[in-house]
Amino acid sequence: MKINFFLNGKKVQEEIAPDLLLLDLLRQKGCYSVKRGCETANCGLCTVLMDEKPVLSCSMLAARADGKKIVTLEGMQEEAKEFGGFLADEGAEQCGFCNPGFIMNIFAMLKELENPTEEQINEYLAGNLCRCSGFMGQTRSILKFLEHKKAEKGEA
Structure with missing residues (x-):
């Protein structure tokens, strides 16, 4: 599945597996500030901004980033x-x-x-x-x- 999104202000086009988590995609893209902690969406370590709203990237499929603006601490x-x-x-x-x-x-x-x-x-x-x-x-x-x-x- 192909998605397009902005990561820290840069346009990204990526071919992803349908079950890829946003956290894993962001780490693959070099955003190491995004951490895996509890893996139950309870600790906040994986928080990123999606269209200026905080989201837990450990519990969100990367496919949901399609067409969105994602900002990590690197941005x-x-x-x-x-x-x-x-x-x-x-x-x-x-x-x-x-x-x-x-x-x-x-x-x-x-x-x-x-x-x-x-x-x-x-x-x-x-x-x-x-x-x-x-x-x-x-x-x-x-x-x-x-x-x-x-x-x-x-x-x-």
């Missing part, structure tokens, strides 16, 4: 680098295994919610699991990142 290096500094400042980067899916969800949240509260942040990220921390550092880093973004816009 958001500048944004991720900026936010990564806030994670590091709060000691929240830990081992880093969960960070790609976590960061993808954060950027999806920022597109969806204009000024998220701490409660909204926690609800939005409830599907991301991290074995290294209790998410306090991550939450602080998100709040500080939001304040930084407001200040950049002259809103703070």
Whole structure:
């Protein structure tokens, strides 16, 4: 089966097996930020953006990417680098295994919610699991990142 989609801004045409998972296709295309974790769609490690919405690539057939825009962390290096500094400042980067899916969800949240509260942040990220921390550092880093973004816009 032939599919066409955009991966991190580049047009891709691929011949795939009908049962190929999106996660496996993305890793074949060199997107190693997309991780296999629980394989039950519960941990968020495989999160990517499909048409700007977060999806779990471990539970989605690659065929569903046909005609879509897929973005992985590899396609958001500048944004991720900026936010990564806030994670590091709060000691929240830990081992880093969960960070790609976590960061993808954060950027999806920022597109969806204009000024998220701490409660909204926690609800939005409830599907991301991290074995290294209790998410306090991550939450602080998100709040500080939001304040930084407001200040950049002259809103703070």
